[in-house]
Amino acid sequence: MNPTTTGLLWPRYSGPGDLAEIESVPLAERGLPESTYALLVRATELWPDRNALTVLPEAARWREPLRRTYSELLTDVHRYANLLHRLGIRRGDAVALMAPNCAELIPATLAAQLAGIAAPINGAMSGRHIAELLRRSGARVLIAAGPELATETWESALALADDGLLDAVFVLRPTGAAEPHPLPVIDGVYLGYLDELAAEQDSIAFTGQPPASSDLAALFHTGGTTGVPKLAAHTHSGEIANAWMIAANPLLDADATIFAALPLFHVNALVVTLLAPLFKGQPVVWAGPLGYRDLALYGEFWKIVAHYGIAAMSAVPTVYAVLAQCPVDADISSLRYAMVGASPLPSAVRANFQTHTGVTLVEGYGLTEATCATARSYPDRPRPGAVGQRMPYQQVRVVRAGDREPLPAGAIGVLEISGPTIFAGYVTDRNAHGHILDGLGTTVDGWLDTGDLAHIDADGFIHLHGRAKDLIIRGGHNIDPALIEDALLAHPQVTAAGAVGRPDVHAGEVPVAYVTLAAGAEITESELLDWASEHVPERAAVPKSVVVLDALPVTDVGKPYKLGLRADATRRELQDALGQVTGVHSVTAVVEDGAIVTTVELDDATDGAAAAILGRYAIRWKVIVRQ
Known part of the structure; x- marks a missing residue:
């Protein structure tokens, strides 16, 4: 037959x-x-x-x-x-x-x-x-x-x-x-x-x-x-x-x-x-x-x-x-x-x-x-x-x-x-x-x-709600990154968007966003943040910042790589938090075995002050002291 x-x-x-x-x-x-x-x-x-x-x-x-x-x-x-x-x-x-x-x-x-x-x-x-x-x-x-x-x-x-x-x-x-x-x-x-x-x-x-x-x-x-x-x-x-x-x-x-x-x-x-x-x-x-x-x-x-x-x-x-x-x-x-x-x-x-x-x-x-x-x-x-x-x-x-x-x-x-x-x-x-x-x-x-x-x-x-590990958890409130990404992609000059959680000492993490723009776009990060404030449907999901990149990171097989964005958001947050501490030479954040690890290089005299600030965040970190 x-x-x-x-x-x-x-x-x-x-x-x-x-x-x-x-x-x-x-x-x-x-x-x-x-x-x-x-x-x-x-x-x-x-x-x-x-x-x-x-x-x-x-x-x-x-x-x-x-x-x-x-x-x-x-x-x-x-x-x-x-x-x-x-x-x-x-x-x-x-x-x-x-x-x-x-x-x-x-x-x-x-x-x-x-x-x-x-x-x-x-x-x-x-x-x-x-x-x-x-x-x-x-x-x-x-x-x-x-x-x-x-x-x-x-x-x-x-x-x-x-x-x-x-x-x-x-x-x-x-x-x-x-x-x-x-x-x-x-x-x-x-x-x-x-x-x-x-x-x-x-x-x-x-x-x-x-x-x-x-x-x-x-x-x-x-x-x-x-x-x-x-x-x-x-x-x-x-x-x-x-x-x-x-x-x-x-x-x-x-x-x-x-x-x-x-x-x-x-x-x-x-x-x-x-x-x-x-x-x-x-x-x-x-x-x-x-x-x-x-x-x-x-x-x-x-x-x-x-x-x-x-x-x-x-x-x-x-x-x-x-x-x-x-x-x-x-x-x-x-x-x-x-x-x-x-x-x-x-x-x-x-x-x-x-x-x-x-x-x-x-x-x-x-x-x-x-x-x-x-x-x-x-x-x-x-x-x-x-x-x-x-x-x-x-x-x-x-x-x-x-x-x-x-x-x-x-x-x-x-x-x-x-x-x-x-x-x-x-x-x-x-x-x-x-x-x-x-x-x-x-x-x-x-x-x-x-x-x-x-x-x-x-x-x-089937209705997707993001990757389990990509959820942004702000003070116990689960935020779907797609809410933020959809709102930013509705802007005619935005070609790609990725939203992740940035470490926060009060809420655990807060949403931030990264975007790429069309050729010749003139929109600023501040204007994009205003756009997001008007178009993200949940108040808690409105991003704290919008960063413009040349390209969003992807995995070796071409899929969006949220961990890369999370690492960048962590680095930016800690750079700001340690900005008033003298003797801090660098702040880096990298992905190791699926987790983000932050490294701070500083002078010995400032070790205690930096550690006190880092300890307020629910993140993995290590300090390298210059000799």
Whole structure:
């Protein structure tokens, strides 16, 4: 029986009331492919000559793409995977990938999942972090950007090879590049251009054993900017199930062209814009190596949408805040909706974008530890304030912090998730049997603690209330940072906002805010503070200060980094508090193991006075006395 024609694969999924009917059929009976490789094989069998990929070399050259059909994509995957297999990569071996998006990286990622386990790495991380991720994953083979594609990433790859951390480096080139540059020789390292080295490999079939559903498919790093990011292990079954849940959306048919610009070390890029389109044979247009970080993209964006007939896109809120200021200079009627996730969507960004473009912003919710997406919204049935309804076969609940007691509908607590997309655990080490996985306390009895505060309404829609650790607690009163951020983002010259708690001797902490401004903005910090005073709905939530920054800090995987702002707020507060103490030379505040530690350097004679002031704050601090 072919699930494609029986309706088992594509049940009705048009509205919130369809979940019960969908889940009346066990997921195991839906006929899903066993692995990401099986998914690609299925797509190629169904649509061999259909265009699968359209890859732009860069935003400025968006009219010069490289295209690949499904059969050509599978051919590349076979050649790359067979090269890895010949080199000794087997099912439990990780292959690291460190490069910005390009035409070769897409099949290389799928090939790594076919031959072994893909371990994408953000090349912008420090060399120490990258080296530790390689050690933890066990990867001795690196597929990396070459000198023409990303100079700094290439230099990092060479440094790793020189340090003896790699056995092989396969080099990627820019999309549509001409003749390759000569590469250096490194003793003991097999190094060369991936496409050239794989040219003679079998392109018809994979010579090794294809993966099973329970096998690991990928190791995605996730976490903050201090300490080495955690490695979350994904199974093939988890990625396939999540990709199917996304593809089941009936608003996007086989002719819907998807736009992809997030980096492939991000789960959204892999699951939403690579795997999910394979289910229906949807073409995907991939932006150049800089993706949404390419400033030239915004001046050309609406022309790209019109030219390629883009039907859907996926991005983070800051991208939509910028696009809301870009004149719509083309016919964008093909764009049915735009998906947004990774961080909460401020209401002002939604309103500005939709008013400016007429395109509906559709919120979603997910995290790496649940593979990618857990909740989706319905464009034709907006639910203001909600990030969406849970997806089929995933369960959600809200529990009381501490004892994990389930709470009723409408109550605010910590959001938990269970179901087929929950990750296999974090990679903590390796032994003779493979990767050692541990949930590290985030999973208990099959339920994943998201760390997000939320309530679930009577219809099963999730409403977020910030990160549990990001709450601002002013004299026992809980303040949601979003109240402040939404108010500031409503100002036409503000492009991003972050609110955190600043230490306070009376209230424990008080709210302060940080913003970035549009190019050419002339608004002052004082004027922004006045704006916040008028627009923040709760008096207790009105920030005590507004600071303008060139950019708000983000984690190594591109998410807002509130701890960085908290550290800055702590430093500013203590500098002011110690301003009248003579002999204070410096005040610093840094994040150590998830906590903010303040260091004050001073003369011995002032030690007691400074300590007396510092002791009034509920913070970690230490004093360094100059000798």
